[in-house]
Each structure stands twice: as structure tokens, then as C-alpha cells.
Amino acid sequence: xxxxxxxxxxxxxxxxxxxxxxxxxxxxxxxxxxxxxxxxxxxxxxxxxxxxxxxxxxxxxxxxxxxxxxxxxxxxxxxxxxxxxxxxxxxxxxxxxxxxxxxxxxxxxxxxxxxxxxxxxxxxxxxxxxxxxxxxxxxxxxxxxxxxxxxxxxxxxxxxxxxxxxxxxxxxxxxxxxxxxxxxxxxxxxxxxxxxxxxxxxxxxxxxxxxxxxxxxxxxx
Amino acid sequence: xxxxxxxxxxxxxxxxxxxxxxxxxxxxxxxxxxxxxxxxxxxxxxxxxxxxxxxxxxxxxxxxxxxxxxxxxxxxxxxxxxxxxxxxxxxxxxxxxxxxxxxxxxxxxxxxxxxxxxxxxxxxxxxxxxxxxxxxxxxxxxxxxxxxxxxxxxxxxxxxxxxxxxxxxxxxxxxxxxxxxxxxxxxxxxxxxxxxxxxxxxxxxxxxxxxxxxxxxxxxxxxxxxxxxxxxxxxxxxxxxxxxxxxxxxxxxxx
Numbered sequence: 395x396x397x398x399x400x401x402x403x404x405x406x407x408x409x410x411x412x413x414x415x416x417x418x419x420x421x422x423x424x425x426x427x428x429x430x431x432x433x434x435x436x437x438x439x440x441x442x443x444x445x446x447x448x449x450x451x452x453x454x455x456x457x458x459x460x461x462x463x464x465x466x467x468x469x470x471x472x473x474x475x476x477x478x479x480x481x482x483x484x485x486x487x488x489x490x491x492x493x494x495x496x497x498x499x500x501x502x503x504x505x506x507x508x509x510x511x512x513x514x515x516x517x518x519x520x521x522x523x524x525x526x527x528x529x530x531x532x533x534x535x536x537x538x539x540x541x542x543x544x545x546x547x548x549x550x551x552x553x554x555x556x557x558x559x560x561x562x563x564x565x566x567x568x569x570x571x572x573x574x575x576x577x578x579x580x581x582x583x584x585x586x587x588x589x590x591x592x593x594x595x596x597x598x599x600x601x602x603x604x605x606x607x608x609x610x611x612x613x614x615x
Numbered sequence: 616x617x618x619x620x621x622x623x624x625x626x627x628x629x630x631x632x633x634x635x636x637x638x639x640x641x642x643x644x645x646x647x648x649x650x651x652x653x654x655x656x657x658x659x660x661x662x663x664x665x666x667x668x669x670x671x672x673x674x675x676x677x678x679x680x681x682x683x684x685x686x687x688x689x690x691x692x693x694x695x696x697x698x699x700x701x702x703x704x705x706x707x708x709x710x711x712x713x714x715x716x717x718x719x720x721x722x723x724x725x726x727x728x729x730x731x732x733x734x735x736x737x738x739x740x741x742x743x744x745x746x747x748x749x750x751x752x753x754x755x756x757x758x759x760x761x762x763x764x765x766x767x768x769x770x771x772x773x774x775x776x777x778x779x780x781x782x783x784x785x786x787x788x789x790x791x792x793x794x795x796x797x798x799x800x801x802x803x804x805x806x807x808x809x810x811x812x813x814x815x816x817x818x819x820x821x822x823x824x825x826x827x828x829x830x831x832x833x834x835x836x837x838x839x840x841x842x843x844x845x846x847x848x849x850x851x852x853x854x855x856x857x858x859x860x861x862x863x864x865x866x867x868x869x870x
Contacts (some may be wrong), residue, residue, distance in 0.1 A: 396743060403740040407726065407733075414728040414767075478690050479724030483741035484713035615692050 400485050404493035408467070409500065418466050418501055426459035426509040434516045448517040449577035453570055455509060456530075457537065457563075460502045464541035465558045467494055467501075469549045477549075477613070487610035491542060495605075498538040506530055522580045529580075532594045533573035536601055540565050543605040546612045568597050640666040640701055640790040640820055642687070647696035649682055649846075656682045658846040659696065664791075666820040669813065671833035671854075673826070674843035675870045680826040681721070683843075684793045687824070688718045701790060714742065717784035719794045723776045724783065727769040731760055731779050734768060735786060742787035754782040758808060773800035781812060792816055794825035798832060810836065830862050844870045 412418055433451035437443075471477040480490060510530075514521045544561045548554040576590035644662040648655065657679045664670055672680045685691040687698060689709045698705045700712050718724075725734050732751055739747035755761050758778040763771060768779065777800045784792060797809050813823055813836060827833050833840050834854050840862065842850035849869040 400741060403737060407729065407737050410733070411726055411728045478720070478722075479738075480741075482688055482690060482713060482718060482724070483738065484710050484743075485741055486710075615690070 400489040401493045408497040418463050422459040422463045422505045426455045429455035445581035448519050449574045453574050463501045464545045468545045472549045491609040495542045529576045536569040536598045539601040644698045648694045650694045664822040667817045669823040669837045671837035671840045678843040679846040715790045717789035717792045719780050719784045723780045725768045732764040758782045792823045
């Protein structure tokens with residue numbers, strides 16, 4: 395019970411902090427929209443190739459925007475010296491990780507909610523909200539699970555902005571592939587496709603377990 | 616090196632370097648060492664504080680004062696040696712130890728975008744403080760910030776932030792206060808307030824270990840002073856009958 399209360403308290407603090415500083419959401423949202431607009435101008439979109447291009451553009455926008463936010467969550471803690479203060483509290487480190495993960499998912503989720511209708515309009519594709527929701531949710535969980543752990547690792551270094559994408563991109567490749575293919579299948583149904591959603595869920599479980607177990611050693615000296 | 620192993624508490628209890636005779640609250644450091652890479656920062660520190668005692672840590676920049684405090688609060692791991700707080704090992708029992716210590720560092724460890732009250736609520740919940748609303752209001756009142764309770768930390772002055780840091784450190788009623796230059800940014804009224812809070816804390820049997828660069832202030836606030844130089848304790852003495860001139864001369868000689 396105390397564990398859950400502490401998770402909620404840290405999450406509440408991060409959300410309130412972000413609502414007042416407005417640093418992360420604005421930056422992530424604008425970035426995602428810019429990527430979508432640039433892709434829209436760059437590719438020669440036609441009715442017959444939209445289904446092939448649109449999923450890739452969508453997930454590139456989501457992944458890059460996510461990394462902007464992931465870099466900020468723990469780096470902002472370190473900049474104001476409060477990661478130490480959080481570590482000084484008698485709190486289970488797993489509670490800190492879980493709160494940061496939920497916070498990251500929430501921040502990325504809001505950006506995705508805003509970006510999805512714009513994506514549908516720009517690329518002239520249907521949204522399939524019901525079917526897209528589990529893909530977006532599970533993929534966001536995987537990206538945030540890895541990103542939260544590695545942002546804690548990168549935040550302790552000087553080159554954190556450079557280091558975070560280098561560390562995170564290779565690891566989330568299976569999730570990005572799964573998300574792109576699963577989204578593509580929605581737009582242009584194909585036969586004999588592997589169970590992409592199941593693959594993403596399996597990676598989520600692995601990433602989440604490993605991250606929960608190692609976070610303590612990453613944030614403490 | 617002048618080593619005065621026999622320090623007495625302000626309750627008149629005398630102990631000889633080991634565990635205090637009767638106090639429940641005590642802090643004991645044995646052969647503590649810390650190196651960052653190949654650079655030694657602390658070299659075999661031995662130190663004991665018992666309930667009601669106030670000790671000032673003096674030393675030039677880089678002497679190891681802040682590192683010692685950070686080790687005692689569990690933010691930095693020692694390279695060798697041990698430290699116990701109320702019988703709990705600071706590394707092995709880190710989580711329980713965190714309940715027992717209050718720490719004021721150079722950085723305020725507060726969230727700029729939250730109000731003074733929200734900060735105290737947040738940390739109160741982290742420490743599972745009961746009656747957090749009453750406790751937060753009481754402490755804000757004590758540090759003279761009752762009118763700024765609903766102001767964001769970002770708009771508070773440096774002195775007000777330091778007062779709030781003190782309130783944060785006292786929030787969970789710790790047995791031991793570790794203060795890294797607690798007077799930073801405080802005006803005379805704030806310094807008096809620190810003095811009153813520290814007196815109240817020790818009157819309840821708590822211990823205080825604080826660093827300062829002001830020798831006069833160290834004499835005024837502590838029962839004994841310890842001087843560090845290059846990670847070693849080079850001078851340790853009770854402040855009773857100790858003159859400021861002598862402290863200044865010794866400080867210049869040993870640091």
C-alpha cells in the first residue's frame with residue numbers, strides 16, 4: 395500500500411511540475427507534428443502508397459518525440475539536484491522507476507493523442523482507433539520502459555542528449571518494427587503476418603522486468 | 616595531530632570514543648575512507664556523536680566535509696570503514712537509516728514549480744509522515760514561512776528557500792540532523808531561527824553534525840569542533856572554554 399502511495403505521489407509531483415513548467419509536452423508535441431508535416435511534404439503520397447509510408451512516418455515521429463521527453467524526465471531531476479533528494483527518501487527504488495515510467499507513458503500518450511488525428515488528416519488514412527489503441531499502448535510501454543532506465547543512466551553523464559538515443563534506439567528496434575508492421579496491417583490487411591502485437595507484448599515484459607530489477611543500481615552510486 | 620578522544624555530551628555524559636553510555640540516539644563512524652578514482656577524499660575518519668550533541672565540521676574547500684555528510688545520509692557509498700546510526704549500518708540498513716536522518720545540503724533539494732506547502736506534502740508522503748498537513752503547517756510557521764506557504768519555490772528568496780530546506784529536513788522528526796552550511800543565504804533573523812531550531816532538536820536528544828566556514832559560528836552553535844584537512848581529522852576539541860583566537864590560530868595552522 396505504501397509502495398503504491400509513493401508511486402502515485404511521485405507521479406502526481408511530476409505531472410504537476412510538468413503542467414506548470416510546460417517544458418516537455420510543448421516540445422514533444424511540436425516535434426511530433428513537425429516530423430509528420432516534413433514526411434508529408436517529402437514523400438510523394440498517393441492513394442496506393444500511403445499505407446506503406448504512413449505507418450513508418452507515424453512511428454518515427456512518436457519515437458523521436460518520445461526520446462525528447464525521456465531525456466528530460468530524469469535529467470530535469472538531476473539538474474535541480476532533486477534526484478539526490480528523492481534517493482535520500484526511504485522509498486523503494488522500484489517505486490521511483492514505476493512512477494517515472496508511468497509519467498513518461500502519460501507524457502508520450504498525450505502527444506500521441508494530439509498527433510494521431512493530425513497524422514490521419516495529413517496522410518489521408520483512416521484511424522481505426524479501436525485496433526490502433528493496443529498497438530500504441532503496448533509500443534509506448536516498451537519505449538518508455540527502456541527509455542526510463544537509460545535516461546537515468548544517461549542523465550549521470552555530460553553527453554546525455556547524445557547518449558540517450560545511442561543507447562535506446564538499438565534496443566527498441568524490435569518494438570518499432572512490430573509497431574510499424576502492426577499499424578501497416580491495419581491500413582492494408584495482409585495474410586500470414588506474424589503476431590506483431592504478441593511480439594511487442596513479449597518485449598514489454600522483458601524490458602519491464604529487467605529495468606525494474608536494475609534501476610536501483612543505475613541511480614545509486 | 617591533536618586528538619581528543621574523550622568528548623562529553625552536553626548532558627554531561629562522558630564516553631571514550633565508543634558507543635555512548637545511555638543515549639538512544641548515536642552516530643558512530645569507524646575508519647571511514649572514500650576515494651574518487653585514485654584520489655582519496657576521506658582517510659580513516661573516526662567519529663562519535665551521542666544524543667543531544669552538536670558537532671561542527673571545519674575545513675577548507677575540498678577537505679572532505681560534504682563527502683562525509685553525503686556518506687552518512689547514504690547518497691555516497693564509502694570505499695572502506697563503517698558507520699552506524701542508532702545501531703544501523705548506513706550501507707546495509709540504508710532504507711531504515713534514511714528515516715533517522717535529516718539532511719540540508721548546498722542545494723535546496725526542493726521542486727521550483729511546486730509551492731512551499733506542496734513540497735512539504737510531497738516529502739512528507741515520501742517519509743510516510745503522519746498528520747502531514749498539521750506537521751507541514753507547524754514547520755512552515757516555525758521557519759517563518761507561513762505567509763509564503765502557497766508560493767512557488769521559484770519565487771522565494773535564497774534565504775526563504777534555505778528556511779524551507781530546514782523545514783523539509785525536520786519534517787519526519789529525524790534523530791540526526793546533518794547540515795551542510797545551514798546559514799547559507801540567511802539574514803540575522805534566519806540565523807537566530809536556525810539556532811533556536813537546533814537547540815530544540817538537541818533538547819529532544821537529537822544529534823547535529825554541521826559544516827561551516829565561520830569559526831565564530833562554529834563556536835557559538837557546537838559542543839565540539841572537528842577540523843578536517845585533506846580527508847583527515849587534524850583537530851578535535853570541546854568548545855567549552857575554547858577561545859575564538861585559539862580556534863583561528865589552530866585553523867590556520869592545521870588546514
